[in-house]
Amino acid sequence: MKITVLGSGGWGTALALLLLRNGHQVTLWSYLEQESATLREKRANPVLPGVPLPDELELTADLSSVRGRELVVLATPSFAVRSTATKAAPLLDEGTVLVSVSKGIEEGSSLTLTQVIEEVTQDRFPIAALSGPSHAEEVAREVPTSVVVAAKDRAVAELVQDVFMNPVFRVYTTDDVLGVELAAALKNIIALCAGICDGLGFGDNTKAALMTRGLNEIARLGQALGGRRDTFAGLAGVGDLMVTCTSQHSRNRRCGVLIGQGHLPQQAVREVGMVVEGYYAAAAAKSLADKVGVDMPISQAVWRVLYRGKDPKTAAMELMAREKKPESEEVWT
Ligand SMILES: NC(=O)c1ccc[n+]([C@@H]2O[C@H](COP(=O)([O-])OP(=O)(O)OC[C@H]3O[C@@H](n4cnc5c(N)ncnc54)[C@H](O)[C@@H]3O)[C@@H](O)[C@H]2O)c1
The missing domain is CATH 1.10.1040.10 (N-(1-d-carboxylethyl)-l-norvaline Dehydrogenase; domain 2)
Incomplete structure (x- = not known):
């Protein structure tokens, strides 16, 4: 599957690596060109010391990298979810599944992050939230971890489960999107x-x-x-x-x-x-x-x-x- 991960902090990077290991074609997008250039030069993210970024992981600061993707992961801090989704929305192909992995409630609107994404994309894309006890530092080192993916549509939840799950990353499903996001x-x-x-x-x-x-x-x-x-x-x-x-x-x-x-x-x-x-x-x-x-x-x-x-x-x-x-x-x- 072709996947872009938006946000190259610890969590976006750890999940990009996990998806790459799962056999997907993965692009990791950075907010700043300088950030992406450093990742390309060092082939490592300073927040995940000792974890190399393989050459197959494409690194870019070009948001058009969400084009032609079957799945896009939103992994920015919560304050940047609205602006990132707003910029990405017009570039997304119809049917792209969106997965929110950030943990927060939007300041001002008090919306959960999938609600923010639904609002800016006018509900045009299937959407899921992935959450659970999962420190990036440990996921990047393949420490056994279990999470839950929430989507209103069971088929979407099960698709995301299949995409992320591997022998050291166990993914459960639920339909309680609001509960998962509020708990997170x-x-x-x-x-x-x-x-x-x-x-x-x-x-x-x-x-x-x-x-x-x-x-x-x-x-x-x-x-x-x-x-x-x-x-x-x-x-x-x-x-x-x-x-x-x-x-x-x-x-x-x-x-x-x-x-x-x-x-x-x-x-x-x-x-x-x-x-x-x-x-x-x-x-x-x-x-x-x-x-x-x-x-x-x-x-x-x-x-x-x-x-x-x-x-x-x-x-x-x-x-x-x-x-x-x-x-x-x-x-x-
Ligand atoms: N780190 C973890 O272990 C972990 C685990 C699960 C969930 N999360 C959640 O994932 C989200 C991201 O966490 P992180 O640790 O990767 O964050 P982080 O603090 O490392 O920052 C992530 C990235 O956000 C980018 N950024 C800053 N301002 C931006 C903007 N205006 N627009 C777009 N991008 C911007 C930065 O360039 C940085 O690369 C948070 O909501 C966090 O709660 C983190």
Whole structure:
């Protein structure tokens, strides 16, 4: 199959390599000509050290490389999905399958990324979202990984499953596109918070509680918006939450650690260097939660730390001191 991957960050590059290994003809598009030139010269991406880019992987900054493709993967940071899809849309052949692999909610519109793509392409192309616990650094090194692909149309989900799946990359399917995308975006807020807790010097108990209660509240919002609760118990939900809250590779967690250690949020985002999706997702979650009237104490506290200058330790102590309540809304009924 002829495939173009849009976005040559760690994730786009790791997936381009995976697709190449799966026997496809792959082009990796970079946003900047300079970025593509460096990849061509070094035949490696600095964010994936020790992973060579084979000669068969075509590297370009020319967006017309989406022409004549059966499948196009969108792997830019979430803030660039709209602009990239807008520029690519007129160049796409009819029937090209689009796969969104970015994790975020668009700032301002609060749309999920497949909703953004559907809007700019006027729903002209089959579309899927791929998500799950999958750090680029590990996928590039062929560490066994499992993900889930979501599409409204089962045939599209199964086609994407076939294209990506191999002995070290297992792909499940689901029809809950909204649930998968919300889980993917919202868990980054909890990962950022896990980092803050680490930076403050809290322990394993804190993190386990944060992950459990965090999952609970992002699932509550996801369900209120139309996602399925069981999606949050799957790879895109708890799976990705576990990996992002505990991993050394997680930039959201790393950003949180810096904040917990006393860096200002903006400073921490700059220091991490790569896109910190949780920072933007916290703002989107706040407006979505306000809109549908869902209580999200952890995400709200993170939002206050990120956008209102709240001291992280005070925010944590206030969370602990909230009014006492049963663990689940379904007991004592
Ligand atoms: N890195 C991972 O392990 C991983 C895993 C799964 C999902 N993701 C998601 O994939 C997305 C991309 O992540 P990444 O790690 O590859 O990102 P990254 O921070 O490494 O950046 C990706 C690329 O985006 C490009 N870019 C910057 N501004 C742009 C613009 N205005 N238009 C188009 N492109 C632009 C940059 O040139 C860069 O090559 C994110 O949403 C992330 O959450 C990442």
